[in-house]
Structures are given as C-alpha cells and as structure tokens.
Amino acid sequence: MSGKAQEAAGLPPGDDKRVYDAYIAGRQSAAMAVAVRAGLFDLLAHAEKEADAGEDFEGLSADDLQSEMKWSARGTHSMLGALHAMGLIQHAPRGYRATAEALRSLTRDTPGSLRGLIDMEVDHFLSPKALQEALQEDGSSVYGGEDPWEAHEKDPAKARAFTEAMHSVSERPAAGFADHVDLSKTRRLLDVGGGSGALSIALAHVNPGLECVVWDIAAVRPLAEEYVAKAGLTDRVTAEVGDMFADRYPEGYDAILFSQILHDWNYETGAELLRKAFEALPSGGQVLVHEKLIEDEDSDGKVPLANVLVSLDMLVWTEGQQYGVAELKKALRTAGFSHVKRRKTTGYWSAVSGVKP
Ligand SMILES: C[S@@+](CC[C@H](N)C(=O)[O-])C[C@H]1O[C@@H](n2cnc3c(N)ncnc32)[C@H](O)[C@@H]1O
Structure with missing residues (x-):
C-alpha cells in the first residue's frame, strides 16, 4: 500500500x-x-x-x-x-x-521436550556477533575455537549439557524414525556417535530382536548408560567408547546408523565415514542416516526455512552443514550402497537408507 x-x-x-x-x-x-x-x-x-x-x-x-x-x-x-x-x-x-x-x-x-536444547541457548545463543565470527573462522567457534568434542572430553559438565540438549532434539524424531525404518530382520546395529542413545532406545523399543551399541567418545558413554537404564533397555542397548575416525569400524553389525553425524563434518569427511560403514557391513547390511534435510525448492522457488537455518548452527558448532535430499542420496550411492531410499519421518526429519550389495 x-x-x-x-x-x-x-x-x-x-x-x-x-x-x-x-x-x-x-x-x-x-x-x-x-x-x-x-x-x-x-x-x-x-x-x-x-x-x-x-x-x-x-x-x-x-x-x-x-x-x-x-x-x-x-x-x-x-x-x-x-x-x-x-x-x-x-x-x-x-x-x-x-x-x-x-x-x-x-x-x-517430559519425554520429547525440547527443554535441554532451548536451555543451552542461554549460554550459546546464535547472536549476530557469534555468526559473524563463525563466518570468518570457518571452523567450530562455539568454545572459542576449541574442538567441541575435545572440550567435552575435558569438561564433563559441557558433555552433559550438550548430550542433554541432543537428547531433547532427538527423542521425539527418534520415535518417528523407528516407526519408518524396517529393522525387523536386523540383529545388531552400531549407532555411530550415538550420544544419549535416543535413536537406539527408540529402535530397540519397537524391534524386540534388535541389539544396539551406542558408540561415542569416553565422556558420553556414562551419559548414554544413564538414558538407557532409564529406558529399561540395558539388556539390549549398550554403550561403548569408540572413534568414528578409526581406520576400521567394528564388524558383526548388520546395520550402521549415523544420526546427525554427517552434518557435523565437511562432505569429504562425510564420504569417508560412509565408506568405512560400507567396508564394515556384510552384504545385505543397511546404512541408515537420520537428518533434517534441505528440501528441493517448491514450485514457487521457496526452500523450507527451518532446516536451512540449521546450517548456521552447524557453522558455529561444527565443521559441517545440512545436506540436501539429492546430495545425501548421491553420497550413499557413491559409497557403494544400492536401494537408496529417503522417507520423511516426523516434523522436519528424514531417514535415508541404503543396502550394501
Ligand atoms: C550431533 S551429536 C549426535 C548425537 C546422536 N546421534 C543424536 O542424533 O542424538 C554428535 C555425536 O558425535 C559424537 N562424536 C564426536 N566425535 C566423535 C568420534 N570421533 N567418535 C565417536 N563419536 C563422536 C559426539 O560426542 C556426539 O555425541
């Protein structure tokens, strides 16, 4: 007007x-x-x-x-x-x-509450100043440039606050994920960088024959054990200390899960993680990825906002970025996986799976 x-x-x-x-x-x-x-x-x-x-x-x-x-x-x-x-x-x-x-x-x-995530905003708000610095750094800047995972290893309080925040981000979508992926024939799943174990817990709840190992840094292991004990799943979900950058991933798993892991690293490192998973899986084994993906543009040329904005958080916290749908499917195929499928699960979330031929 x-x-x-x-x-x-x-x-x-x-x-x-x-x-x-x-x-x-x-x-x-x-x-x-x-x-x-x-x-x-x-x-x-x-x-x-x-x-x-x-x-x-x-x-x-x-x-x-x-x-x-x-x-x-x-x-x-x-x-x-x-x-x-x-x-x-x-x-x-x-x-x-x-x-x-x-x-x-x-x-x-409250199960599924975002309280932990939102509480962390008080200490790590994505202010214009923080974003400005992150854009110049092009690396994690959230703890003054220190590697966030090393910072968590050194300071249990930081590891706890972060894991609590991640649990609150993941608990509700984990249930959506578990409802959309078929693990009825899977016996053992490796949850790479599994954090609180939110995904393993949800998967174990709906797949009675499934055993999961939450594989994370030393500081996170006791925290995962707390969440698993609270869920009453200690018989089928265990936590082990591991390094996702180790030369080889442990064998004996017929599914390997990356939930909000690929977005923590650049594309080359993401490709490397998928390659290691491919190597470790048996023929017929599944790789599963859980992420908030950036959709293709709709007919008006609009890209849904929420998941695009997460890339700014990744910029401040990690070395990574949110993936596009086609980009992630291509990464799985490049690693050697076939039958690559994407399903929308709940809210802003997606599951992408592939099978080792
Ligand atoms: C973004 S969180 C994802 C947590 C969980 N997968 C989820 O979706 O709720 C990344 C996780 O990777 C773990 N991590 C970081 N470096 C790692 C490493 N080298 N080996 C194993 N886990 C690692 C962190 O401790 C953290 O729990």
Missing part, C-alpha cells in the same frame, strides 16, 4: 514487514530460552499438577511469577506479554498458565 505521505517522503512502495519480522524473530528465541532457564514453565507445570489433585487450576499471578523468577516488575510484565503473544502462556482466572504445547515441549523430565 502506498499513500500520499509515503510518496512525498520518497519512500518506495510496499512495506518492510518481511524484513522487520525476520529482524525481531530472535527476541522470541531469547525470551523463550530465558524463561526456560529460569524455570517458569516448570513452575507453571508443577502448580498445575498440584491443583489437578484438587480443584481447577486458576493459574499463577504476575506477582507470584515475579517473585519466583526474581525478575523486576517491568521485566516480568514485558516477558509475560511476550510469552503470551508467542502462545506459550495463556490467561487464567488468577493470572497465567502454560499452554498445552509449552507443557509438552518446554518442561523438564
């Missing part, structure tokens, strides 16, 4: 909504992460659970929330306004309650 004043001021026709919305979007991340770290959603969830036992939940007042969060009155007012507009809290007779989606995805100890 163009008015007289706009013309008189020499302003080009049109508006700046798309640009302004992109500019302001980062505030949503910031507000949500700070509220998660402060425990606002856990507090609302707890209060609602307590009330469930008795009468209807009337919500918590802004004053209650302010005193529990230890925020200023002005800050509390602004934060509650923002979280309400984002659809994360809603009005209740006494003040506010969390929305169903916030209860599901932002609270501690």
Whole structure:
C-alpha cells in the first residue's frame, strides 16, 4: 500500500514487514530460552499438577511469577506479554498458565521436550556477533575455537549439557524414525556417535530382536548408560567408547546408523565415514542416516526455512552443514550402497537408507 505521505517522503512502495519480522524473530528465541532457564514453565507445570489433585487450576499471578523468577516488575510484565503473544502462556482466572504445547515441549523430565536444547541457548545463543565470527573462522567457534568434542572430553559438565540438549532434539524424531525404518530382520546395529542413545532406545523399543551399541567418545558413554537404564533397555542397548575416525569400524553389525553425524563434518569427511560403514557391513547390511534435510525448492522457488537455518548452527558448532535430499542420496550411492531410499519421518526429519550389495 502506498499513500500520499509515503510518496512525498520518497519512500518506495510496499512495506518492510518481511524484513522487520525476520529482524525481531530472535527476541522470541531469547525470551523463550530465558524463561526456560529460569524455570517458569516448570513452575507453571508443577502448580498445575498440584491443583489437578484438587480443584481447577486458576493459574499463577504476575506477582507470584515475579517473585519466583526474581525478575523486576517491568521485566516480568514485558516477558509475560511476550510469552503470551508467542502462545506459550495463556490467561487464567488468577493470572497465567502454560499452554498445552509449552507443557509438552518446554518442561523438564517430559519425554520429547525440547527443554535441554532451548536451555543451552542461554549460554550459546546464535547472536549476530557469534555468526559473524563463525563466518570468518570457518571452523567450530562455539568454545572459542576449541574442538567441541575435545572440550567435552575435558569438561564433563559441557558433555552433559550438550548430550542433554541432543537428547531433547532427538527423542521425539527418534520415535518417528523407528516407526519408518524396517529393522525387523536386523540383529545388531552400531549407532555411530550415538550420544544419549535416543535413536537406539527408540529402535530397540519397537524391534524386540534388535541389539544396539551406542558408540561415542569416553565422556558420553556414562551419559548414554544413564538414558538407557532409564529406558529399561540395558539388556539390549549398550554403550561403548569408540572413534568414528578409526581406520576400521567394528564388524558383526548388520546395520550402521549415523544420526546427525554427517552434518557435523565437511562432505569429504562425510564420504569417508560412509565408506568405512560400507567396508564394515556384510552384504545385505543397511546404512541408515537420520537428518533434517534441505528440501528441493517448491514450485514457487521457496526452500523450507527451518532446516536451512540449521546450517548456521552447524557453522558455529561444527565443521559441517545440512545436506540436501539429492546430495545425501548421491553420497550413499557413491559409497557403494544400492536401494537408496529417503522417507520423511516426523516434523522436519528424514531417514535415508541404503543396502550394501
Ligand atoms: C550431533 S551429536 C549426535 C548425537 C546422536 N546421534 C543424536 O542424533 O542424538 C554428535 C555425536 O558425535 C559424537 N562424536 C564426536 N566425535 C566423535 C568420534 N570421533 N567418535 C565417536 N563419536 C563422536 C559426539 O560426542 C556426539 O555425541
């Protein structure tokens, strides 16, 4: 829309909504992460659970929330306004309650919650400054240039925070993955860089004959063991220390899984990892890849945004990038795999599989 004043001021026709919305979007991340770290959603969830036992939940007042969060009155007012507009809290007779989606995805100890991932934003927000530095470095810059996996080996707290974040990213998609891949005839699966074991746990749940080994760096092994024990699967899911860059992968597995591994490294290294998997598998063995893939452009020339943006996280954290669908299928075929298939699993996620001839 163009008015007289706009013309008189020499302003080009049109508006700046798309640009302004992109500019302001980062505030949503910031507000949500700070509220998660402060425990606002856990507090609302707890209060609602307590009330469930008795009468209807009337919500918590802004004053209650302010005193529990230890925020200023002005800050509390602004934060509650923002979280309400984002659809994360809603009005209740006494003040506010969390929305169903916030209860599901932002609270501690809720299966599939993104809390761990979002909490980590407080310490590692992808600010313009961080992105600017990452673009100049072209290597992982998240811990001041230190190799992130070495940093995790040295500092158990870092390994735990990262693994918790990964578990919260992976738990829900792992279930989607397990529902879409056929491992009914697979006996043993090697979960390369398996982290918390989220994928192995989901696969073992739906494939009663399957044994999985979560293969990761030393600092992560005890963490995986905790998650596996919690899932009650210690008889079929074990954790072993391994190095995915070792000359050879262990044999005796009829499936090898890379979940969010190829995107951590450049294309040459990714090709090398797939080649090692090919070498280690028997004929008829399967390689499985779990990633958020970048779709081809749709008929309007648009590429879905969320998975493209993950490449910026990869830039800051790793040496890698998100793969395109065709790119990943080609990488599997180049490594020697046949019957290369891609399935959309859940949300932004895909499974790509191939078979060793
Ligand atoms: C992005 S996380 C993926 C975790 C898990 N696969 C998932 O999808 O939730 C990458 C994992 O690779 C592991 N890793 C890094 N370097 C490794 C190495 N050289 N050998 C084995 N694992 C490694 C990390 O410790 C981390 O758990």
